[in-house]
Amino acid sequence: MSPHPTDADSQRAAALRTSIEHANYRYHVLDDPDITDAEYDRLLRELEALEQAHPELATADSPTRRVGARAQGGFAEVRHARPMLSLGNAFEQVGDTDRERFHEVAEFERRVEQTLDRREPVFSVEPKLDGLAISLRYEDGIFVQGATRGDGETGEDVTANLRTVRAIPLRLRGKGWPQVLEVRGEVIMLRKDFEAFNARARAADEKTLANPRNGAAGSLRQLDPAITAKRKLSFFAYAVGVVEGGELPSTHSQTLKQLRDWGFPVSPEAGTASGFAGLIAYYQRIGAKRDALPYDIDGVVYKLDDYAGQRELGFVSRAPRWAIAHKFPAQEQTTTVEAIEIQIGRTGAATPVARLAPVPVAGVIVTNATLHNADQVARLDVRIGDTVIVRRAGDVIPEVVRVMPEQRPAHATPWTMPTHCPVCGSALLREEGAAAWRCSGGLVCAAQRKEALIHFAARRAMDIDGLGERFVDALVDFGYVHTPADLYRLSLDDFLEMKRRADEHDGSTPETVKAGKIATKWAENLIEAITASKRTTLPRFLFGLGIMHIGESTAKTLAAWLGGLDFVRNTPEPILRVLPDIGGEVASSIAGFFAQAGNQQVVDALLAAGISFSDETMPSPKLRGKLDLAVLLDMVKVSKLGPKSTQLLAQYYPTLQSLIDAGSAQWIVAGLPQAAAMHLATYLADASTLGPLREAEAAMHTLLAAIPQAAAAVGAPLEGKTIVLTGTLPTLSRDEAKERLEALGAKVSGSVSKKTSFVVAGEAAGSKLDKAQELGVEVWDEARLLELLAEHEG
Ligand SMILES: NC(=O)c1ccc[n+]([C@@H]2O[C@H](COP(=O)([O-])OP(=O)(O)OC[C@H]3O[C@@H](n4cnc5c(N)ncnc54)[C@H](O)[C@@H]3O)[C@@H](O)[C@H]2O)c1
Numbered sequence: 001m002s003p004h005p006t007d008a009d010s011q012r013a014a015a016l017r018t019s020i021e022h023a024n025y026r027y028h029v030l031d032d033p034d035i036t037d038a039e040y041d042r043l044l045r046e047l048e049a050l051e052q053a054h055p056e057l058a059t060a061d062s063p064t065r066r067v068g069a070r071a072q073g074g075f076a077e078v079r080h081a082r083p084m085l086s087l088g089n090a091f092e093q094v095g096d097t098d099r100e101r102f103h104e105v106a107e108f109e110r111r112v113e114q115t116l117d118r119r120e121p122v123f124s125v126e127p128k129l130d131g132l133a134i135s136l137r138y139e140d141g142i143f144v145q146g147a148t149r150g151d152g153e154t155g156e157d158v159t160a161n162l163r164t165v166r167a168i169p170l171r172l173r174g175k176g177w178p179q180v181l182e183v184r185g186e187v188i189m190l191r192k193d194f195e196a197f198n199a200r201a202r203a204a205d206e207k208t209l210a211n212p213r214n215g216a217a218g219s220l221r222q223l224d225p226a227i228t229a230k231r232k233l234s235f236f237a238y239a240v241g242v243v244e245g246g247e248l249p250s251t252h253s254q255t256l257k258q259l260r261d262w263g264f265p266v267s268p269e270a271g272t273a274s275g276f277a278g279l280i281a282y283y284q285r286i287g288a289k290r291d292a293l294p295y296d297i298d299g300v301v302y303k304l305d306d307y308a309g310q311r312e313l314g315f316v317s318r319a320p321r322w323a324i325a326h327k328f329p330a331q332e333q334t335t336t337v338e339a340i341e342i343q344i345g346r347t348g349a350a351t352p353v354a355r356l357a358p359v360p361v362a363g364v365i366v367t368n369a370t371l372h373n374a375d376q377v378a379r380l381d382v383r384i385g386d387t388v389i390v391r392r393a394g395d396v397i398p399e400v401v402r403v404m405p406e407q408r409p410a411h412a413t414p415w416t417m418p419t420h421c422p423v424c425g426s427a428l429l430r431e432e433g434a435a436a437w438r439c440s441g442g443l444v445c446a447a448q449r450k451e452a453l454i455h456f457a458a459r460r461a462m463d464i465d466g467l468g469e470r471f472v473d474a475l476v477d478f479g480y481v482h483t484p485a486d487l488y489r490l491s492l493d494d495f496l497e498m499k500r501r502a503d504e505h506d507g508s509t510p511e512t513v514k515a516g517k518i519a520t521k522w523a524e525n526l527i528e529a530i531t532a533s534k535r536t537t538l539p540r541f542l543f544g545l546g547i548m549h550i551g552e553s554t555a556k557t558l559a560a561w562l563g564g565l566d567f568v569r570n571t572p573e574p575i576l577r578v579l580p581d582i583g584g585e586v587a588s589s590i591a592g593f594f595a596q597a598g599n600q601q602v603v604d605a606l607l608a609a610g611i612s613f614s615d616e617t618m619p620s621p622k623l624r625g626k627l628d629l630a631v632l633l634d635m636v637k638v639s640k641l642g643p644k645s646t647q648l649l650a651q652y653y654p655t656l657q658s659l660i661d662a663g664s665a666q667w668i669v670a671g672l673p674q675a676a677a678m679h680l681a682t683y684l685a686d687a688s689t690l691g692p693l694r695e696a697e698a699a700m701h702t703l704l705a706a707i708p709q710a711a712a713a714v715g716a717p718l719e720g721k722t723i724v725l726t727g728t729l730p731t732l733s734r735d736e737a738k739e740r741l742e743a744l745g746a747k748v749s750g751s752v753s754k755k756t757s758f759v760v761a762g763e764a765a766g767s768k769l770d771k772a773q774e775l776g777v778e779v780w781d782e783a784r785l786l787e788l789l790a791e792h793e794g
């Protein structure tokens with residue numbers, strides 16, 4: 001009754017067979033599929049439909065009648081005594097009721113009911129794990145052989161590799177096992193192991209795995225078991241094959257329990273359900289859990305639970321009639337890349353992101369996918385306009401896993417990492433040896449605002465007590481604060497208004513209103529803390545700016561050597577590099593930061609808001625010795641000119657010009673080897689290399705001119721005084737008092753002697769106070785100390 005197939009039909013069938021066979025080969029033999037499972041399933045379904053409509057089109061070797069693919073190469077063959085079959089599939093259809101949407105499941109259930117003449121039969125219901133099917137043979141309880149499914153008849157002997165999978169028992173537990181037992185199940189890679197593998201591969205600039213399924217199959221089919229052992233694989237049992245010399249329970253669900261007792265991992269999600277409604281309820285329940293499961297599943301499997309019923313139903317060519325796989329929406333889909341953009345994270349990390357033509361992936365419309373880092377984009381060679389496979393599994397951000405180069409538009413060009421941050425325009429810098437690029441914008445980058453503010457307010461930076469993440473979030477989200485300088489403009493009303501909006505936004509009862517009274521104490525305290533932070537130290541301020549690579553100790557070095565903010569801001573990179581522990585990367589980060597107009601504005605605004613430093617001085621006299629000709633010469637790498645030679649030259653020549661004027665003949669007389677002199681002469685003759693040297697020299701002179709002639713000439717007000725602090729002072733912490741006294745040149749000592757100028761005593765002062773009285777040393781209270789500080793602090 002079916003109409004004869006047209007030529008177009010038979011051509012289509014042949015084309016489908018070719019495509020499917022090619023896909024089978026890539027998937028089953030190479031473990032490197034080039035189309036998604038969803039596409040594969042569509043092709044197979046189309047072929048099935050054609051063959052059903054026109055049975056004369058069906059060939060004996062059609063992929064619709066066969067399982068997997070015959071493996072080739074490498075491994076010895078294993079013939080399966082009982083074939084390892086595939087499963088029929090049920091997909092969701094468009095419809096209003098469950099019976100319409102899950103029509104194929106309803107049909108399956110009805111067929112089972114009718115054939116067995118049984119109402120609402122019981123099914124074993126299990127997650128459909130997405131890995132590689134294997135069969136494990138146990139003789140007298142000992143693992144003797146393991147094989148892949150292959151084409152269902154013949155698989156590959158992967159015993160050595162399977163022995164490295166921890167979840168597979170090498171010896172059965174308990175007792176009562178049959179003399180020969182074949183256990184079948186799925187080797188999988190847990191998502192966390194897959195993610196960890198890929199993170200490592202990306203960091204090492206190596207090829208990543210497309211998905212956990214390919215990870216499992218590819219790892220298991222390695223010829224070297226040592227490689228398999230390094231990839232973390234897991235295993236779940238879900239069936240038995242040959243059983244000899246022993247009995248198993250009469251139902252599948254009981255058998256799974258038995259397998260668990262013998263030491264096999266069985267999915268904790270496996271259970272039983274009856275009737276169509278029971279099956280669908282299970283499907284929905286597991287579907288809701290899918291993202292949270294530790295492994296990928298592509299559906300659930302329903303198997304008639306009792307073996308007697310299974311035997312009655314039997315098989316079609318490639319699958320049992322008593323079971324069906326009910327598939328979930330696919331986790332991988334094909335779409336096109338509309339743009340590649342850079343996303344800047346809270347801490348400045350720059351991540352390339354593909355903007356995609358919207359596509360449903362595992363039940364969610366996906367429009368963006370991460371490309372991880374610039375190296376990954378290069379490795380995948382993703383280009384704008386490309387057709388790509390995106391994967392979304394679990395709560396991991398969707399990612400691009402593969403490009404289909406054959407579908408690339410002619411004009412597509414390779415992508416390159418932009419040089420500047422899309423949010424703030426600052427340079428993107430790459431940390432040495434790291435795959436990640438970062439925005440160097442810090443303070444001025446809106447993407448990093450919150451993180452920059454939290455850092456600025458931190459205890460070891462500006463120490464603004466109470467300005468934690470919660471307030472920073474609200475201050476930024478509601479637009480009260482863009483840069484740290486804005487903090488100093490906030491009024492009590494701003495804070496109360498901000499808090500009210502934040503509470504409203506959260507839907508919580510405003511905490512600010514308690515018993516009809518507006519609570520303001522917290523805001524007053526915060527304003528007080530912000531005001532107090534205005535008086536700070538240079539290292540705290542420099543650290544607070546959040547300049548890339550500038551930790552507390554580098555900030556201290558900068559302050560100690562350069563003395564004042566102006567010098568830190570204006571000292572060029574080559575001079576910064578001569579400071580102790582400041583290498584090229586750090587120097588370039590500091591110079592880069594202050595070269596940025598936006599950063600300069602923020603720093604100026606902070607100074608205008610009243611930030612001042614209790615410890616600002618002049619460049620350190622120690623710099624005098626460092627800034628000589630040797631430093632200038634060491635900054636440029638002239639070949640054959642080592643540190644010894646540059647020091648030698650510096651002894652004779654005070655300036656660059658005097659060195660140039662003297663000429664190479666004189667250098668040799670001074671003791672420089674001829675080869676070194678020749679190289680240096682060539683170097684200095686080149687205007688392009690001389691330029692930076694001249695620049696550095698000019699900056700050096702500015703610094704040198706600013707250094708006070710003699711350190712004492714500055715006359716620190718408390719120079720020569722030794723002060724001892726004891727007991728608890730009413731307002732100042734011991735550290736703060738010490739810091740402020742030292743900033744004025746005093747020495748703060750821990751013990752009282754005749755040389756002690758005076759002792760500052762607070763509450764519960766102990767033996768030091770007694771000692772002072774004994775020696776007749778002056779004893780001050782905090783009020784008097786504060787007067788002294790106020791008198792001398794600028
Ligand atoms: N992307 C490609 O190019 C490509 C090519 C070929 C096959 N494929 C994928 O493979 C599928 C076809 O392969 P198939 O023949 O293995 O069929 P299948 O994956 O749809 O179903 C059978 C397999 O399910 C697995 N399984 C997982 N949990 C199970 C459980 N609890 N009980 C029983 N079996 C369970 C077993 O490995 C079994 O062999 C396609 O649907 C497609 O997703 C993809």
Ligand SMILES: [Zn+2]
Nearest residue numbers: 421424439445
């Ligand atoms: Zn930026």
